[in-house]
Amino acid sequence: MRCGWTRATGAAAATAAVWLVSLVSVAGQAGTEPPMSEAFFKNVQVLKGIPVDEFMDTMGMFAASLGYDCVSCHSPNIYEQRATAYAETTPLVQRARQMIVMVNTINKNYFAGQARVSCFTCHHAKNRPDFIPSLALQYGELMDDPNAMAIFPDTRTTVDQVFAKYVQALGGAGRLAALTGWVARGSYEGFNTGGNQFPIEIVARAPGQRTQVVRTSEGDAVKTFDGTSAWAAEGWRPMPLLALTRGNLEAARLEATVAFPAGLRQAFSQWAISSTTIDNRIVQLLQGSNPNQLPVNFYFDESGLLVRIVRWNRTPVGTIPMQFEYADYRDVAGVKMPFRIVNTWTDGQNTIVLSDIQPNAAIPAARFARPAPYQKR
Ligand code: HEC
Ligand code: HEC
Numbered sequence: 001m002r003c004g005w006t007r008a009t010g011a012a013a014a015t016a017a018v019w020l021v022s023l024v025s026v027a028g029q030a031g032t033e034p035p036m037s038e039a040f041f042k043n044v045q046v047l048k049g050i051p052v053d054e055f056m057d058t059m060g061m062f063a064a065s066l067g068y069d070c071v072s073c074h075s076p077n078i079y080e081q082r083a084t085a086y087a088e089t090t091p092l093v094q095r096a097r098q099m100i101v102m103v104n105t106i107n108k109n110y111f112a113g114q115a116r117v118s119c120f121t122c123h124h125a126k127n128r129p130d131f132i133p134s135l136a137l138q139y140g141e142l143m144d145d146p147n148a149m150a151i152f153p154d155t156r157t158t159v160d161q162v163f164a165k166y167v168q169a170l171g172g173a174g175r176l177a178a179l180t181g182w183v184a185r186g187s188y189e190g191f192n193t194g195g196n197q198f199p200i201e202i203v204a205r206a207p208g209q210r211t212q213v214v215r216t217s218e219g220d221a222v223k224t225f226d227g228t229s230a231w232a233a234e235g236w237r238p239m240p241l242l243a244l245t246r247g248n249l250e251a252a253r254l255e256a257t258v259a260f261p262a263g264l265r266q267a268f269s270q271w272a273i274s275s276t277t278i279d280n281r282i283v284q285l286l287q288g289s290n291p292n293q294l295p296v297n298f299y300f301d302e303s304g305l306l307v308r309i310v311r312w313n314r315t316p317v318g319t320i321p322m323q324f325e326y327a328d329y330r331d332v333a334g335v336k337m338p339f340r341i342v343n344t345w346t347d348g349q350n351t352i353v354l355s356d357i358q359p360n361a362a363i364p365a366a367r368f369a370r371p372a373p374y375q376k377r
Contacts, residue, residue, distance in 0.1 A: 034243040035239075036049055040052050040239065053232075053242055054246060058315040061120075061315045061317055061320045061346060072127075074086055075088040115317075120318060149295065154274045156275075157275070165300070166306065176261060179206070179262075180260075182337075183204075183357070183358045184204075184354045186353050186355045188200035190348055191347075191349060202352075203367050207260055208227055208253065208256040208259075208263065209256055209368040211224040218376050225255065227256075229243065229370070230248070231244065231371055233371040241372075241374065251322060258309070264298075269290050271288055272289070273285070273287075285299055286298045294319065295312075296310070307325065309326075322345040322346075332357045332359050
């Protein structure tokens, strides 16, 4: 059965509200060191030794792989008593624990410890994996996934050409270099706001600092990247102040980097080029790589503008994707900037629609400092 993300994340979002009740006790210790999952959650038996944000990514991996929502495995009480109900061992939680051990054993014994087999390898968004080959698949049309990590080189165009066209489409190198900071206002909605729309403010400073504040009816949800570290003080997270780690830290860095596209090329040490299609339209695909990190895919449309980014996070049971889509480019001080941004990942989706971007506004450095823990109004 294929379950909508709405339900999956409805539960994930609703989770936050009750978690917060139990959070007061840990608020004092919220600092730079993210706690490990087993120290923060109540009943972690297998997924130990990973930070809290990566633990939640792993839950996203489960939901995405089985086409399940949170409550498919967890007790229905998660809607009322989230802080305790998630810790209950239901039959499916127990089954999933066995599957984690199985996957780790397969990878260890047959793939030299590399994460080649994941939950998705067998499940493909189904709770019961198929085991009889499908003639429809075998003889059907081959589907090309534009978001695949493995890409095929396109020799007709060069990386230089794509970047040159991108810079031109944005307004030229001179205009880009002159943009050193901006303040944007608009609306934010997603599964983590239960589909409600709230005002958002985004402040960004070159070369790579970015803070966003979503003014929800319950309190201000703040996410900050100061150039080195990232934090989330958001009501829908399991903790009132969560230091983002590993892949989530890289995601925050990437959001800050693309806020000033002049620095994009330098942000990766290697680039590969390919092409693919999105919605039946040909797009140029550049893949940026840095040592010891998963690559990042950048998609450029016919006009040369960036329309999509796909990146990946590692979890203990496989790799999960995260996608940013950019649309409605408008002129801001001679630079084209996207006014519509949709972020999709295995735990949810949210949409930012900007109404106004103020270029080169003076932004105090304090706006990028570690935020105070989330507080209900
Ligand atoms: C395929 C089944 C499955 C799905 C779907 C699933 N989980 Fe889990 N969840 C588990 C398992 C298994 C554990 C225990 C992990 C362990 O013991 O190491 C767990 C543990 C947790 C915990 C820790 C509870 C505690 O205090 O010990 C939280 C919180 C949690 N899940 C949240 C979620 C959320 C939010 C979602 C939806 C996005 C979700 N889960 C989807 C299987 C699942
Ligand atoms: C090697 C293939 C394989 C992999 C990899 C795998 N599973 Fe499974 N899983 C199965 C099969 C087969 C079944 C169904 C067994 C049956 O029909 O009763 C299943 C069933 C399940 C069920 C019970 C579903 C239900 O509704 O009854 C859960 C939960 C589950 N898997 C979780 C996971 C998780 C989480 C992972 C990743 C850590 C994972 N599986 C990886 C093969 C796999």
